[in-house]
Amino acid sequence: MSTVHSxxxxxxxxxxxxxxxxxxxxxxSSQPATISSGRSxxxxxxxxxxxxxxxxxxxxxxxxxxxxxxxxSAVSSAPTSQTFTHxxxxxxxxLVSGQDDIIRNVMNSLIVAILTAAxxxxxxxxxxxxxxxxxxxxxxxxxxxxxxxxxxxxxxVLTPLFLELHFMHLLNSxxxxxxxxxxxxxxxxxxxxxxxxxQIPGExxxxxxxxxxxxxxxLVSVLRPLIxxxxxxxxxxxxxFSWTEFLGALSFVxxxxxxxxxxxxxxxxxxxxxxxxYGLLLAGSVIAMVPCIIVYVAxxxxxxxxxxxxxxxx
Amino acid sequence: MxxxxxxxxxxSRGQGLLGRDREAGGYAGATMTVTGQAxxxxxILTRLRVxxxxxxxxxxxxxxxxxxxxxxxxALAFVIIFALFPLGFGVYISLTNWxxxxxYHFIGLANYQSLLHNSVFLQSIxxxxxxxxxxxxxxxxxxxALAVFVRANRPGTTVFRTLIFxxxxxxxxxxxxxxxxxxxxxxxxxxxxxxxAGLVSDTTAWLVHTGLAVTVICVLVVWFxxxxxxxxxxxxMQNIPQDxxxxxRVDGASWWAAERKLTFPLLRRWIALxxxxxxxxxxxxxxxxxxxxxxxxxxxTVTVVMSIYDTAFPQMDVGLASAMSVVLVIVVGLITFVxxxxxxxxxx
Numbered sequence: 001m002s003t004v005h006s007x008x009x010x011x012x013x014x015x016x017x018x019x020x021x022x023x024x025x026x027x028x029s030s031q032p033a034t035i036s037s038g039r040s041x042x043x044x045x046x047x048x049x050x051x052x053x054x055x056x057x058x059x060x061x062x063x064x065x066x067x068x069x070x071x072x073s074a075v076s077s078a079p080t081s082q083t084f085t086h087x088x089x090x091x092x093x094x095l096v097s098g099q100d101d102i103i104r105n106v107m108n109s110l111i112v113a114i115l116t117a118a119x120x121x122x123x124x125x126x127x128x129x130x131x132x133x134x135x136x137x138x139x140x141x142x143x144x145x146x147x148x149x150x151x152x153x154x155x156x157v158l159t160p161l162f163l164e165l166h167f168m169h170l171l172n173s174x175x176x177x178x179x180x181x182x183x184x185x186x187x188x189x190x191x192x193x194x195x196x197x198x199q200i201p202g203e204x205x206x207x208x209x210x211x212x213x214x215x216x217x218x219l220v221s222v223l224r225p226l227i228x229x230x231x232x233x234x235x236x237x238x239x240x241f242s243w244t245e246f247l248g249a250l251s252f253v254x255x256x257x258x259x260x261x262x263x264x265x266x267x268x269x270x271x272x273x274x275x276x277x278y279g280l281l282l283a284g285s286v287i288a289m290v291p292c293i294i295v296y297v298a299x300x301x302x303x304x305x306x307x308x309x310x311x312x313x314x
Numbered sequence: 315m316x317x318x319x320x321x322x323x324x325x326s327r328g329q330g331l332l333g334r335d336r337e338a339g340g341y342a343g344a345t346m347t348v349t350g351q352a353x354x355x356x357x358i359l360t361r362l363r364v365x366x367x368x369x370x371x372x373x374x375x376x377x378x379x380x381x382x383x384x385x386x387x388x389a390l391a392f393v394i395i396f397a398l399f400p401l402g403f404g405v406y407i408s409l410t411n412w413x414x415x416x417x418y419h420f421i422g423l424a425n426y427q428s429l430l431h432n433s434v435f436l437q438s439i440x441x442x443x444x445x446x447x448x449x450x451x452x453x454x455x456x457x458x459a460l461a462v463f464v465r466a467n468r469p470g471t472t473v474f475r476t477l478i479f480x481x482x483x484x485x486x487x488x489x490x491x492x493x494x495x496x497x498x499x500x501x502x503x504x505x506x507x508x509x510x511a512g513l514v515s516d517t518t519a520w521l522v523h524t525g526l527a528v529t530v531i532c533v534l535v536v537w538f539x540x541x542x543x544x545x546x547x548x549x550x551m552q553n554i555p556q557d558x559x560x561x562x563r564v565d566g567a568s569w570w571a572a573e574r575k576l577t578f579p580l581l582r583r584w585i586a587l588x589x590x591x592x593x594x595x596x597x598x599x600x601x602x603x604x605x606x607x608x609x610x611x612x613x614x615t616v617t618v619v620m621s622i623y624d625t626a627f628p629q630m631d632v633g634l635a636s637a638m639s640v641v642l643v644i645v646v647g648l649i650t651f652v653x654x655x656x657x658x659x660x661x662x
Contacts, residue, residue, distance in 0.1 A: 047470050053463065054477035057541065061480060063503065064492045076501050123388045130385025134378045142386050149397040151650070155598045155619045156643045157397065159626040159635045160404035163412075164396075183396035186389055215381050244485030246601045247619070251627060262487045266605065269491060278495045285491045289484045296483045300476060303483075304545060 061289065068092075068286045072279030091283035102284055104257065105264035108174060109288075112249075112260060113242045115178035120185045120238040121231050127186075128193025128230070129219060133205055143190075150187035154180075158251055165252055172255045180252065181242040189234040192305070196230030197223070232302040240292060240303070261288050401643070408636035418633070425637035434613050435638055438621040439645070445528065445617070446596040452536045453592050454585075457543020462573075464544065465551045475548075479541040486538050490605035493534055497521055497606075504530075524614040527607045531615075535602060539595075543588050550584025551577060590653050594646055618642055 067075060069087040072094075095102045130136075131143055154161075161180065162171070170176025200223060208218040249260045256267070265284045268277065296303055408425055412418040429435055460478055464471045481489065496502040497520040509516040520526045554577065562572045578585075600619040603609065609616035609624070616624070622642065626635035 043469060046468055050463070050470050050474040053460070054474055057478045057481055057537070060492075060537075061484060061489075064496075067495070067503070075495065076498070123392065127386045127389035130382045134382030134385065135375070136379035136382035139382060139386070142390055145398065146386075146389055146393050149393040151647075152397050152401055152643070153594070153598050153646055154397075155600065155622070156639045156646070157400035157404055158619075158622060159632050159639060160400040160407055161396065162626065163407070163632065164400055164403065179392070180396060183392045186392055190389055240483065240485075244487055246487045246604075247623070250604075251623065262485075265488075265491055269494060269605065278498070278501075281491055282495050285488045288488045292483050292485065292488075293480065296480075297476065300479075 064282060064289075065286050068279070068282040070279070072277055075279040075282060076277075091279040092287075094277075095280050095283050095287070102261070102264060102287065105259050105261045106287060108258055109243060109261040112174050112178050112181065113239045115175065116181040116185065116242040117235040117239040119178060119182045120189050121235045123182070124186060124189030124193045124234050125219075125227065125231060127190045128195075128197050128227075129223075131190065131194045132197030133200075143194075146190050147187055149183060154184050155247060158247070162251055170252075172253055172258055174253075174258060177249060177252055177260070178242070180248055181238065181245060185234075185238040185241055188237055192233050192237075193227065193230050196227045200226050229302060229305075232299060233305050236295065236299050236303050239295065243288075243292060404636045404639050407633055408640050410633045412633040412636070413630055421633070425634050426641075428634065429637055429641065432634075434616060435618075435621050435625075437613060438616045438618050439641075441615065442597055442599065442617045445532070445599060446593055448528075449532050449535050449539075449596050450589065450593055452532075453539050453543050454589060456536060456540035457588065458547055460540060460544035461547035461551055465548045475545070478544060481538045482541045486535070487601045487605065489534065489538060490602045493530065494521070494606055497530060521607055522611055524611055527611075527615055531602050531606055535596075535599075539592065543592060546588045546591070547581065547584055550581050550587075553584075554580050586654060590650055593649055593653065597646060597649060598642075618645075 066087075068091055069089065071086065071088050071090055074086070075091075127146065131139060165171045165173075165176050165180070168176070170179065204222060204226075205218065208222045213222065244262065245260075246262045246266075249263045250266070253259060253263065256264070259267070261284070265281060265288065268281050268284055270276070409420055409422060410418045411421045411424075464475045464478070496504050499505060499517045499519045504520070505514065505516050505518055508514045508518075518526070520530050558576055558580075559572055562576055567575070598619055599617045600623065603615050603617050603620055604623075607615045609620055618638070619642070622635050622638045625631050625638060
């Protein structure tokens with residue numbers, strides 16, 4: 001496992017990893033004749049195959065965006081020739097104006113996700129700083145305990161946690177939900193942040209110390225720019241986790257005004273608010289999907305790094 | 315697993331320390347080794363330091379200890395309060411007849427005994443194991459093939475990686491809702507396409523037949539999850555030093571031989587990792603079944619987590635649900651341990 005650890009950061013930056021690229025170059029340079037035609041032919045085939053594979057993964061999602069723009073009647077009945085020509089925002093309009101008032105649920109989801117991202121980042125930065133740059137007795141044990149939380153599936157502590165949150169008056173509370181999400185995102189966050197701090201050259205920390213900078217000042221003014229990528233990873237990971245989480249939100253919140261988006265959609269699905277409306281369900285799902293895609297595409301470099309180091313810990 | 319993790323953690327920590335201490339003059343490194351190894355020896359240290367007039371260093375060490383502890387305390391507090399304590403509390407509750415509301419008594423192992431006759435729970439274990447068995451291999455095979463496809467930096471790979479990974483990002487919950495709509499008989503796109511292709515009848519009700527429901531859920535999960543397996547295995551493949559392939563090629567090894575004899579064995583740890591994550595994840599399945607079948611028809615697609623949820627919340631038998639959770643923790647721990655041990659032995 002130790003080799004995996006030491007190499008992970010270089011390997012994860014998928015765009016810049018030199019190895020495979022170098023191999024590809026070497027390969028093609030070893031076939032001096034007919035390079036150009038052979039290579040471009042291979043490239044064309046590669047692109048075509050890649051496009052075909054990507055279609056399998058993306059078209060179903062894109063298709064649902066399209067379907068959500070059909071009128072409810074078209075979503076819930078057999079397709080006709082009209083199905084593909086008559087597009088409307090009606091589902092979305094009903095969703096934001098109707099009794100289901102999904103805006104509230106979107107806000108709840110946003111609040112929980114942003115709170116989780118903020119608290120997780122803050123605490124992971126502090127802990128990463130402590131584990132990486134300060135030597136103290138019990139630090140190994142403490143780090144082990146934090147990692148242990150990663151091996152406890154939260155599904156398995158659902159009932160005791162329900163009672164505990166009840167005693168702490170944190171049931172039916174967006175803050176309670178955010179604290180729960182924070183806990184199960186911390187192992188990844190602390191791990192990522194500890195590695196970020198470790199990569200900072202020791203001279204820099206020592207120089208700050210010599211200059212008489214306090215621990216806080218060192219963190220805020222000297223180290224902050226260097227750990228921003230790590231913070232981005234941690235925050236993004238926590239944000240997407242809580243945005244898509246379902247079981248905890250379903251168990252710990254029973255007041256429908258506080259439902260997060262995924263749980264609110266489950267009511268739309270079972271028709272708790274009246275007749276089942278598949279048009280609304282699709283529109284709601286698209287609303288749940290879009291932020292994930294935007295955030296991920298904008299910041300994917302950071303996400304993949306967190307993902308792999310999260311996996312490595314487990 | 316954790317033990318190994320900590321070992322290598324300490325190794326690397328030690329290296330880091332030595333590196334930095336060399337610049338600081340060397341003595342601090344020795345101090346650290348002593349404090350690190352034998353916890354009860356500060357007097358000797360003090361004497362040494364006093365002899366050489368190094369009390370500022372010891373003050374520094376004490377300050378470091380204090381600051382370090384202060385910095386890691388919030389993280390520790392979270393983990394202890396919301397993860398470790400509930401785990402212990404769960405074991406305690408499982409020995410009681412705790413109802414969601416009202417007083418409770420100790421009833422010893424009665425909850426565990428009743429689990430032996432709880433047909434829904436036992437069936438859910440069997441079902442979840444079967445489900446895990448069905449999806450694991452396709453996820454791995456598809457993920458591995460995709461990883462091979464996108465691991466080199468060729469024109470287009472970055473885009474392909476992103477697109478293939480999108481289903482994982484969007485999340486299974488959202489996708490399950492979409493699948494519910496599209497799997498409706500007579501109106502869903504799935505039946506429309508498949509019936510045009512002559513494969514199924516237009517009125518196939520996918521989610522009300524156990525076999526059909528499990529089939530579509532498995533297809534959905536493999537589609538959802540193989541991008542994740544791809545990312546993980548790809549990171550592992552990019553981690554392999556490329557000169558190995560160079561010499562294999564000089565020796566005349568074909569691409570397939572290199573893949574089989576070099577990549578696959580060198581990837582063992584990453585394969586273990588990706589299998590453990592996928593098996594544990596499948597065993598904890600809840601969302602897709604809750605949304606798409608709600609355990610039905612009957613209780614034929616109830617997963618372990620769903621039977622815990624049903625017992626704790628609608629039925630309000632927290633004691634019994636906690637006993638189920640303890641069983642779940644043990645099963646998940648066993649799966650992890652067995653897989654890790656098996657694959658570790660192969661590598662060492």
